[in-house]
Amino acid sequence: MTPRKPQPTRDALLRHVRPSDLQAAVRLATQATTGVIGVAEGVHQAVRQRLGLPAGTEPDRTGGLTGQIYQGIRGVTQLVGHGLDSALASLLPLVDDPANHPEPSPGREAVLAALNGVLGDRLQATGNPLAQAMELRLAGRRLPLESASLMRERLAGASPHLIVLLHGLCMNDTQWLRNGHDHGAFLAQALGATPVYLRYNSGLHTSTNGREFARQLEWLVSQWPVPLTTITLVGHSMGGLVARAAVDEAQRSQHRWRARLQHLVFLGTPHHGAPLERAGHGVDVLLAATPFTAPFTRLGQLRSAGITDLRHGHVRDADWQGRERFGSALDHREPLPLPEGVACMAVGATLAPQRGLLADRLTGDGLVPLRSALGQHDDPRHRLVFPREGQRTVYRTGHLELLSSPVVAQQLLQWLQPPTPGLHD
Template sequence: MNKPAMPPATASAATALRAEDVRGALRLSHEALGGLIDLVEAMHAGIADRVLGRASAADPEAGPRRTRGLTGLVYRGVRGISGGVGSATELVLGSLARQLLPASSAAAPNARREALLAALNGVLGDHLADSGNPLAIPMRFRRQGQVLPLQAEALRERLAAQASTPRLLVLLHGLCMNDLQWQAAGHEDHGQVLARELGYTPVHLHYNSGLGIARNGRLLAERLQTLCEAWPQPLERLVLLGHSMGGLVARSAIHHAAQRRGEGDASLSWPQRLDDLVCLGSPHLGAPLERAGHGLERLLAALPYAAPLARLGQIRSAGITDLRLGHITEAASDAQGRRHWDRVPLPGNTRCYAVAASLGPAPSSLKSRLLGDGLVPVASALGRHRDPARSLDFAPERQAVVYRTGHLELLSSPEVLDLLRGWLR
């Protein structure tokens, strides 16, 4: 499997560390210890119940199983001690870190730190956000790693030196990645090339890819409205370019804005001016690797002594879970949290493009048929389903497959860049 491109670090590992990193890591380690204690107790309880004839099917909705009597008292004591020590450690070391290390606003972006933080958010981002962990990435627009202000005057000042244009290109990264990784080693960012050759002003979205896709879509819909209203000059062209999950987040944002309009709320008007949506390797019909993880989780849950281990299979974010079938709406879950198919058509007033990649040399090759780009099958990236009702209607002239190319290589592929030049001219 390809590894995310990691640009050269802009600072040493020591200077890359920030105060909130220490506090966030401490909190996460304490939560992990608590989870481990729960897991051990659940396995202990399961074995004891079977030995004593109290075996019963595990109820995933009931939370972790607990031991009884003196054993339960011991586990509660261990849990209480670990919680107390964890809180004290976070208080002391967190205070020390604030004095010795820079805060995020005072530190320059460091590529290695950003890559590690993006990966962590991709796997645990919903938990980080919901628990208020400072390691959670807030959704922001950035250029060259620097956050863009969304107040009109401040935005004009920031973009003045960069000669902003009426052509706005917003680039959305994929799962476990960040905006800096659009620039692969030895290759220009697609956005930089389109800026130089076609007059676009590229702006990168930086977001927590572990949040549910619909949740990120809702946030993006609001942020894009603010960005468009604060843009220094009237927009002549608006383009969204999403890689992998980024394409799904873009579609979700469009859908959310359309829902709001249907409810009589016209405050999100940017989709009316959205000219182009380009998806590079986006799993519109889902990703088989996530489906395999879900299957393993269900298998473990069915085994008596291994049932508590199924909780380990659940240690994947809502964002990852949404990739199972390419969910982009919150309505894709019922009251019990069970997922079902949600088909959201492509926006009718926007030119929509899809690019798929294949590790194989040709459509008929075994690699192309079985592996796609290594993560996303060709059919999923092009929105093609054997049931026409589930397919997405990308026009034939607005879809393409690039061969001998992996999922992450879409970010540096000259062939992809040529497609973008032609489509976005």
Template sequence: MSSPGADLAPSDLRGLCLLAADGVVEVSRVVEQLHHTIARVSLPVGSPVAGTTRGITGLVYRSVRTIAGVAGSGAGLVLGRFAPAVPLGQTRIGREHLLSVLNGILGDHLEAGANPLAIDMGFLVDGMAVDLDSGLPDELARQAGRKLLVSLHGLCLNEACWVKPDGDVSLPRTLAESHGYTPVYLRYNSGRHISANGAELAEKLQRLIEIWPEPVEEIVLLGHSMGGLIARSASHHATLEGRDWVNPLSSIICLGSPHHGAPLERIGHRLDRLLGVSPYSAPFARLGRLRSAGITDLRFGNLCREDWQDRDRFEPGDDNRQPVVHADHVRHYMVAATLDRRADSLRSLTIGDGLVPVPSALGQHDRPERQVPALPEHQLVVRRSGHVDLMSRRRVLRQLQHWLRTSAASPIRKA
């Protein structure tokens, strides 16, 4: 088996050069701030010392940053002439996994810097990328049906996550084959704001149904973890914008999605604040601030731009999420997992599947306007299961099959 590095394309080397240069610049700022604090003999507790180093020392730090920036840009320009971007679906799995992790952690930074490592959102059908400008290739058009099952992966993952570890068939494909759907997979930059991905998905789904060879009669969105949040965000944007694809949208299925946030991001936020207590540790808080917008959105489960705009996402703040618009005819199905034997235990209520507490995954909230509109019979808690396990559990497959059969037998009338 080849290593991910062996799978890298020439354009990736350009992206890594730019990313390495950015890393040198950021680390030099951390070291300089710590150097300045020590030189000023600051008290161990208090606010960070403002300013930078002076004289020859300051010149050295500035020179390091300048040289790193010039070297990274120069290498990027040279490699850019010989390294075209790699089309979606035309690279090896090792490379795709590496890029997915990088995008989850630093995706917003990669996008802002036009780094070629940034993943562009796109659809795949049967492993082939869908060109929304030219339509489906003939081999895909021949197998296109009128019912679409669109699957959305989670943070730091890609469409390969749906395949079982033993290489068996995936959950989406099994559902599609048993209920007559055409499986469509979404790949996206999971480090962007959830609202940005949701808005783009709303627009791209509109274009997808416009070029689809058959009239689309039904759409089901299936999301794992962050993917479920993006599905709900896309539905929100599409409903507000009056997108045509909302009409055939019948169901949104969420597996382990942190609808009301995840403890791990909240711990990271508290760690940032703890590091800021001392001027000697405050410089290292800069490293924590490198985590992506997609990750910080998971503190509360932000789905709308209004949830985070005009706010410093790293500063303390309340849950200011705006109400999410739901089309009345769309059913919401929630699947949660817990490592415990009991769904109502303290362990289930606090850490749930290890990443998402059970109430958050079920969309339950004390404030009615923040409740995800999932009926009790449309909720499932899988016991003795982890977060990633939800994509491969037979219990989950059987329940989803039951829900889809029930949905087909009693469709909700559109207003």
């Protein structure tokens, strides 16, 4: 007789799936169904227009009896969705206590990070429980910025050198650990520094995340238990743009931490955009070219504000405010140079074995072109002037491999290692 497999415990299940996920899934399903209905009606109306039949209240809505049927289906979907949402909102507090939840599994956190990267702005706008709140984290746990006493307890033994690491799109702070290596832990041991990791909703605008990060870092610095002599920001991919946005915000708001910022390090950051998002915009344009495919542009336009910011590397509010995110493909950014008084360094990667036109402009690290990662631009106003000794190109290396590359680790250590006293006397 085959022995029965042991059943997973409640805590084991809760590490992967939470009861509130059901409510979040209902909201997403309702929004997705409504969107599909809209696409179907848009295609239907495109056919009707070719037959000379009138539209409804909007150009992509059908009129007459057909329009009433679509409106009825849409209404029933909303009614069922709101009903289920209200019922779950009443029921969940009776059967679930978030305070007793076990630590989430890495798999769950990776899925949530990816979902927030793609739909994070919509999740936040609709109050979806899956929306990721920004957190500063130490040793895998959130730093309780709301409690000064708990902060002092968590920061006991902190170093005068603070390193903050900012992850990229669709990722989270736990993913700095890759193939057994974590740049933060490595640098902490080598430099005697304290590594703090930022977790954020990468589907929000880069400038929005930068502003909130600047605010939280200001509070963290005010609670630091020893005098801070050095702050280093290390950003991977989108994290580098968030770091630049935070420094710009700190400059305008006169945050105290800005004076302690000594190093700003970028790993594969798309300073001037990434071709995949520009390709996504091109698909939008192609779909919009005919009335029969135009309704399908709604599917592509589900992608988040964070993703569309990567088209040209938006950092400030002015880069996107007052413009339709899926409209013009032109670069409307105002030039933003690297901050003064800060040692800025950039690592760019390429899958190619050596430098060349293909490696520089096309291949890159698989996601970010080498020129974009190194701040190079055809327009001199947009060029980011990194010192020669503050640039490093690594070959046969992909975008995510930057996180585990021993070459990158040693380069970071060389850049951040304080000078030996008397060496140049």
